[in-house]
Amino acid sequence: MRDITLGILGAGYWGPNLIRSFAETPGCEVRYVCDLRPELLAKISKRFHQVKVSTRFDDLLNDPEVDAIVIATPAATHAELAMRALSAGKHVLVEKPLAHEVEAGEKLVRFAETQKRILMVGHTFEYNPAVRKLHDIIRDPSFGDIVYLYSRRVNLGVLRQDVNALWNLAPHDVSIILYLFEEYPQYVSAQGLAHIRKGVEDVAFMYLEFPSGRIASVHVSWLDPSKDRTMTVIGSRRMVIYDDVDPEARLKIYDRGFEIESVMSGLDHADPSSYTYRVRPGDIIAPYIDWKEPLMIECRHFVEVIRNGGVPLTDGHNGLRVVRILAAATASMRQNGRRIEIPSLVKT
Numbered sequence: 001m002r003d004i005t006l007g008i009l010g011a012g013y014w015g016p017n018l019i020r021s022f023a024e025t026p027g028c029e030v031r032y033v034c035d036l037r038p039e040l041l042a043k044i045s046k047r048f049h050q051v052k053v054s055t056r057f058d059d060l061l062n063d064p065e066v067d068a069i070v071i072a073t074p075a076a077t078h079a080e081l082a083m084r085a086l087s088a089g090k091h092v093l094v095e096k097p098l099a100h101e102v103e104a105g106e107k108l109v110r111f112a113e114t115q116k117r118i119l120m121v122g123h124t125f126e127y128n129p130a131v132r133k134l135h136d137i138i139r140d141p142s143f144g145d146i147v148y149l150y151s152r153r154v155n156l157g158v159l160r161q162d163v164n165a166l167w168n169l170a171p172h173d174v175s176i177i178l179y180l181f182e183e184y185p186q187y188v189s190a191q192g193l194a195h196i197r198k199g200v201e202d203v204a205f206m207y208l209e210f211p212s213g214r215i216a217s218v219h220v221s222w223l224d225p226s227k228d229r230t231m232t233v234i235g236s237r238r239m240v241i242y243d244d245v246d247p248e249a250r251l252k253i254y255d256r257g258f259e260i261e262s263v264m265s266g267l268d269h270a271d272p273s274s275y276t277y278r279v280r281p282g283d284i285i286a287p288y289i290d291w292k293e294p295l296m297i298e299c300r301h302f303v304e305v306i307r308n309g310g311v312p313l314t315d316g317h318n319g320l321r322v323v324r325i326l327a328a329a330t331a332s333m334r335q336n337g338r339r340i341e342i343p344s345l346v347k348t
């Protein structure tokens with residue numbers, strides 16, 4: 001059986017991680033890397049001797065042996081480049097976000113289906129063993145009901161100009177939240193601030209409300225003194241903190257909460273004067289995580305789905321759900337944080 005042959009577009013910050021991961025993925029060959037900047041291609045040639053480099057996307061598209069295109073270019077270019085790849089009959093793995101506008105994302109999803117090509121989005125965190133473990137922890141009855149979640153993805157830099165901090169950073173948080181909650185939000189409100197570059201928000205606060213009554217809050221910024229990648233989930237019985245930059249203890253489960261204590265003999269749930277709430281102290285547990293690099297898992301998954309058929313975990317519909325939420329959050333931001341109803345999911 002011949003290897004799945006790939007062309008990778010974009011050799012900036014993230015592209016080389018994809019090139020390395022696919023180069024190490026069994027059953028696949030990275031045949032081309034394309035970037036508009038020859039000096040980046042020269043570096044790729046030095047590091048990956050067997051890979052052909054080109055500044056012309058058409059070289060990749062016109063090679064009939066190229067099965068799939070991987071797109072790691074700036075977010076604003078994703079939709080157009082992915083459409084060109086699908087039109088040439090290639091499978092596509094596009095970095096997050098799938099597109100920068102809902103309509104462009106919908107077109108891509110529909111087109112991939114008519115072309116019978118795989119469209120997968122690089123929502124890497126859904127392949128992250130810590131996020132998967134977090135899912136299992138909060139779905140376990142011992143966690144109680146999931147009440148709310150808040151997430152911080154902040155540090156100093158990298159300053160983008162094609163998209164704001166919301167579109168650059170929050171795709172990760174939104175994809176994780178949809179995966180954890182298994183639920184689609186009904187309302188969003190968001191506010192942002194463009195301090196460094198005019199018109200491009202460096203910081204954004206987004207607030208999501210779900211039909212179950214759960215809420216999730218997301219703070220993203222590239223204007224912050226220190227790097228913070230934490231997500232806290234509060235359950236009715238336990239709480240958990242996921243810290244992506246703490247390899248020693250990415251997850252910490254707090255067996256703590258509140259419990260009812262009677263203030264007189266005979267606790268009567270119908271009579272609030274008969275009881276009070278007291279903090280229930282308890283252990284902090286850092287569970288073992290069978291760690292594997294998320295990007296490697298994602299790359300293997302893409303190759304397997306091309307080879308064996310099936311639907312990728314982070315398919316075009318998955319990517320489109322994230323785009324819809326970010327688009328509604330952007331509309332809210334443009335209206336000073338007005339609470340906006342997120343269009344319900346319709347089949348694209």
Ligand SMILES: NC(=O)c1ccc[n+]([C@@H]2O[C@H](COP(=O)([O-])OP(=O)(O)OC[C@H]3O[C@@H](n4cnc5c(N)ncnc54)[C@H](O)[C@@H]3O)[C@@H](O)[C@H]2O)c1
Binds near residue numbers: 010013124168
């Ligand atoms: N999944 C993740 O964890 C993760 C992490 C970082 C970045 N990303 C995503 O990866 C993508 C790239 O981000 P980055 O930080 O590497 O950006 P970058 O600006 O460092 O690199 C992008 C590269 O694309 C090239 N490029 C632009 N248009 C092109 C075209 N038409 N043809 C060929 N090359 C073209 C540029 O010359 C540049 O070298 C973004 O979509 C970003 O959201 C994902």
